[in-house]
Amino acid sequence: MAQQIFTTLAENGRLARFQIQQLTHIPTRSLRHALAVLVQLHLVLHYTGEEDITFYSVDWRNSYYLTRSNRVISLVDNRYGEGAGKIMANLLQLGHARVGDLAQAFDLTTKPNSGDDPCREHVNAENGARVNGTDTNHMRKTPNTKISTIGQFHGTLRKMLKAGFLAKVNKRIYTPAADLDAEIEEAVISDRFPDRKITGPKKQAEFKSAVNILKRKWRDNDEFTDRDLESKGTIRRPGEPPGKRAKVNGGLTNGAGHDGHIEENGPKLPNDMVLKVNYAQCVLAFRTDRLEQLAESYLGPVTGAVYGALLQALEGKVRARDGDIQDDEGSDDEEDDLPVASTLEVADLLDPNIDLTLGIQGMSETQPLTNGDTKGKKKAKVTEDESIKIEDDEDEHHTNGYTSYEGRNKRLNLVEEHLKILEEHSKGFCKRVGGAGRGEWRVHFSALTDTLVQTTIDETILARFGKIHALLVRMLREKGRLAEKEIGALTLMRAKDVRSVLTELQYAGIIEAQEVPKDTSRQPTRTLYLYFHDQKRVQSLLLQQSYQGMSRTLQRLKQERENYKNAIEKAEMMDVMNEELNQNEREAVMQWREVEEKLVIQVQRMDDQVALLRDFSGKDNSLVS
Template sequence: MLVTKNVAELCVLLIRELYGQLPSRIFADLLGRGRSTVVQIAQHTSLNFRQVRHGIAVLIQLNLIYHNTDPESGIVNYEANSYAAYNLTRTGKILDMVRNKYGNHGYTLVHEVLVQGHAKISDLVKAFQVRRNEQHEGANGANGASQNGTSHNGHNHVNGNGVTNGTDDLDMVYKDEDFDIEAQAFDNLAQLIAAGILEPVTPMAYQSPQDIRSTVEQEFMADYPTGLRGSKQTSEFERNVRDKLREIQGESTRLKRKLELEFTYELGAKRRKLTNGAAANEFSGAKARSVLLEEFDTVLRVNYDKCMVELRNLRLKRYAEDLIGNITAQVYETLLAVLSKKIPRCQVDRSIEVEEDNDDAHTGPRVTTQEVFEQLSSAIDVSAGIGFPSEDTIDIRRAEKIRRYPPQLKGSTLHQELEEGEEIVGSDDEDYDHSGEAAANYGYHGQNGSDDVKMQTDDGLPVGAARLHQMRQHLLILAESKEGFVRHCGGRDFGEWTVDFEPLMQHLKFVELDTIIENRFGRHGLRLTRILREKGKIDDKTLPSLALMKKPDVHVKMAEMEMGGFLDVQEVPRDNNRTAARTIFFWFFDLDRTLQRTVDNTCKSMVRCLQRLDVERLKRKDVLATAERKDVRGNEETMLRGYAYTEYVQFIDVEKKLLGQVMRLDDIVAVFRDY
């Protein structure tokens, strides 16, 4: 896999930061020289065979390299996986996302898998039991110390699943002596596997996508001894290869589908909601235990593709919150959570996916209003954040119009052959009763404008119908936004909704890119960039009049942005002399090239942050060596005194700032490249 110098250096620094110098040295050689054997790695790195084999074993355990065996010679070749190495920067984000969405138990299991690279289900259950017992003993010790007069500043936090964090909450969990830790481990493992956060490790997972495709193609080429002849054989061969690759890709989801069938993941969530958790543990625990016991020796690893989908949902939720509001963003987060169950990865592999002639192939997965409403948290007050204008100011057909196809990308060469008016196929409320709108709105709100969902409406509608209607108004607000957070795509009974991620993420890319350009080149640079992005190639003589700027100022600013890699110029001579006076200079903005350069520069900034962290550690190596002692660790304030503790606190502060900056830079890379 070809990567830039800055990305390669970043991957090597991340591996050295987390796993030591030996694996990072081998990984750097694989990135620089490509796939190599053990003998070649030993020659290039000046390491002995024992060290090379140990380092390769560590990298394979952590899923950081691919390996492929030549069937004729039996020689094993190793290749660096730069995508997995870069994902080490997102370990903290993934763990934080898992804690907020799946609770402390899910956090413990995913953390264990991330530390080990991959682990068996049996080992995870044992590690979960040990970790829970240690936390239980620590919670009891902390509570005993607080009762003896020692102050205890525990910060408790309640996440979206109702799981509380903090030592006091852990003590409450373990007060029940009959609490089955093993059943809890099976239940949380089943939930993580059914959600796609953890996936089984298959033999093909250790081979690069290029090797897998090459192996499949060679297998099917045996059926064509004389080679491919004609378009019919070529299309048949490509279809067979596609089907085989899809079958190989589906092997990692075998356990997930089995859990969804036996564990009944979506129905189980609904049942937990209806029974207030009374029968949920019995139902899910029994199913989870029976299914996972059959797969007790299955090896699991973290599915970074699915984690990226969850992180993208959080990014879009924050984007909607900044533009629209908190309540609407929470409704949007619920819709994305329901929709993401049908989305295995952010970017679709076009070489595997088949273009079908149905609506789902063109419009993507859909969810109904009822599905979103069933998963909406009861703690969200959907009556807030929206207003209800008078009946005569609402155009129902426009507000509830259905868009069958997604919007076209800006600057895209894709042309859809649609008849005029075919995109809007009507409204799912053509038989809408306008008189009921005003009555319902009046019933939802009091005279003073207060929102009280608990009261019954004046026209006799139940409370659930009022809450459903209010939630639907938030979805319509998202659908009407110029950013296109949601598209109303069909359904007359409950309504169907989808999210066009590609144009939405393109809009978010423009927002992030405009922020970078404005911070670096000012408002004039941003104005020129937007003009070129909208108009395409423009002559340098026409550009000043469009930008309402002086010609010398335009030339200075354009040259500055060209040196920065954000704009390009094309020279078109009028004659063979190629003089400047007889040459037309066309300025243009190349989005793909600009994004690649920005990602590379961002990775360079991340490298600088990690290098600065190494320098800070070298400055305070004596203090840090003392702080790493077992008798000092955890008691730094009492064991380190005077200047030593001051130096230690200063280093911790610098480390937090540098690592926090790396996380913020990773947000830019994720938006520009991975989402």
């Protein structure tokens, strides 16, 4: 029923409830219930106008995000532990939930010290969350423990809220973007333009500025702050230094402590606070993983790990939101608005077990402990008491990332050397912009995203057509518009061969041709054809093809499930009916699981490309409802 309503809204656009009923012939009571479920899951938006008629429309952005549920659970699980992953799984399944209801789902209100596996009946697709998940082993992680106390539960929620992976729910998130913009504009006109005249360049600029200011005000009021904590009534003002406890537990911007410890004695969140998943922040985390893979492919795993730590430090200083405010006049200062991270922050996020000497010329691996002999001929004699002290030092090393002040400086120097290597690379992975904290670094994400898109396009052309086609596209990208003879001269190919390759690429939409007539007759023989490659157009083309591929794969998945329907249903009802599967049914279930895994992995791979082509830049608004 909910599927029928969603399909009707997707095909017909914005509709009132009586219009939906006319098209679907669903009873009124059932229709109300299905619409409530769709709104709860953030798949449908609604808006009630002045005539008290509620219109419903599809939330395309959140509907698409359902395909990333497993990846989001795996991401949070890797960063914040198994308990955080289960909180995220609950919110993905429910759409949004109150803090008190989540605590009940973990059975913490009645058994706060229980060590049982909480919420195991409330999590779907838990085992499938790691089918194609990326596990980055270079960052400090929260110990993979389950949430067993109410303090751990609230501490995990605070971490995820401060990191931006969770967000508070308010009434405005159910309003379509066009209606919300119209409401903001009407409020600005009523307040600042009583004559309702906003014509002219000066008034237009003033009007747009006022609209953006009001948008930011509403957005900031909806953000999670210290006011949302059930503290002793003290509210820390902006700029005021944190308390002693906050300093001890680590004051990183993204809320992650230096040792991954979750503070259990901190203030608790109100039980009536409603939370949802912030998918936009998850997109930043996916971008971090993709850029780290790019750096690793060029500079090796150690330098790639350092770059991943830098990206995660920068990621914690950005609050990504769907439908963020884009300033038209702020393009010149776009790079200055990017966040910066210091070498100290990068070192704190980096795994202390990584040998940072690898990948740096002239550095050797760590030598065994000696008694001070510079030539290393005599080994140190370690007594039993000294060995215990060394073990304590090793524990301190694993906790703090360094065993002494000298070791700390050496580690920071090595991290800085890796960052310099990243800065000097032709791709421009990062840039030094200051000297605070042993150096401040900034990443130009727009340029790197364009580089990733360009690499993806080249790989796609190489896989579909071949080396010659990829060579011609790269040449047109660098040289601009070229005639057929010029292309043949540069590639040392015959005109016949060049023409066939260009025809294939033009038919596939990879390149285009501009006609330049030599005279007014405009005859084909008297026309010059200039070929060129438009990367934005090809990027949009690949994005549409990825959508089509995902849609067809999901349809294939549905059809394959119908082929194994009897065996699947019997396996699902096996515990209730106290029956066992025969040999043929077991083989059918195993075949279905294999087919399902292959198709799901293909969908996730295509989603990786969609995220790169559409989401990483943060400027695409094609799915705004």
